[in-house]
Amino acid sequence: MQRIRLRYAKRGPLRFTSHRDFARAFERALRRAGAPIAFSQGFTPHPKISYASAAPTGVGSEAEYLEIGLQAPVDPAQLRAALDAALSPGLDVLDAVVAPEGGGGSLADRIDASRWLIELPMIEPEIARQAVEAFLAADEVLVERMTKQGKRTFDARNPVAFFAVTKESGAPSGANAAPCAIIDLVVRQVTPAVRPDDVLSGLRVVAGLEPPVPPRVTRLAQGSLTPRGEIVDPLDADREDAPIGGR
DSSP states (O other): OEEEEEEEEEOGGGGGOOHHHHHHHHHHHHHHHTOOBOBOOSSSOOBOEEEESOOOTTOEEEEEEEEEEESSOOOHHHHHHHHHHHSOTTEEEEEEEEOOTTOOOOTGGGOOEEEEEEEEETOOHHHHHHHHHHHHHOSOOEEEEEETTEEEEEESSTTEEEEEEOTTOSOOSSTTOOOEEEEEEEEEOOSSOOOHHHHHHHHHHHHOOOOSSOOEEEEEEEEEEOTTSOEEOTTGGGTTTSOOOOO
C-alpha cells in the first residue's frame, strides 16, 4: 500500500558493519518499531526491502539509501524516528519520504555518482596534491582488483569527475601533530564500479603515493550529478508529496 524511501548513515566504529550485518539489524529495527512491513509471496517470504549502492565495509557514509514496502500507510517522520531509536548509535536514520505511486523510477535510477572524503594521515598535503595532479593529467590509469570473476584490470581515471586536496588539509593543532591530506573525490557510477580504494591505487600507480597508515573514507553524498558538479539527493524528487525533516 505504501513505499517509504530512507537515507541512513554509518558512523564511527559502525562503519565496519558489513551490508549483511546492517540488513539483519535493520530487519530487527523494523520489528521493534512496529512497522507494518510487507512480505514477498512464495514459500520463503522476505520483507520488502531494496538497497541502493551500499558502501563497502570499513567505509563511513552519510548517504546510504533503501526502500521498504508497507502493508499500511504510516507517517514517514514518525517511522524515521522509531527506526532511528531502534538502531544502534552510529547507524542513524536521517530522512524518510513516501515514494510516488505512479512510479518515478527506482532509487538506483537516480544515482549515477558519489562524493567521497578521503583522509590520508601522515601524508603531507603538497605531496598528495602533486599525486592528484599526476592522476588528473593521465589519459588512463589502469589498476587491478580482485572481483567475483577473478582479477580485473580497469581504468580508474575515466569515472573521476572531481579530484582535489581540500583547504582543510594540514597538520592539526600541536607542535608534534602529524600532517594529514584530505581529498574531495567525485566518482561517476560505472561497471565495474570504481571505488575510492581503486583511485588510491591509481595514485600509487602514477605517483608512487603509498599511505603509511590506512586511509579513512566517508561517503558524503550520492545521487545524480549535475553539469555544475553538484550531486542531487535521490529523495529530493519525492519531497513535494511527502516533505519531512531529518535530524
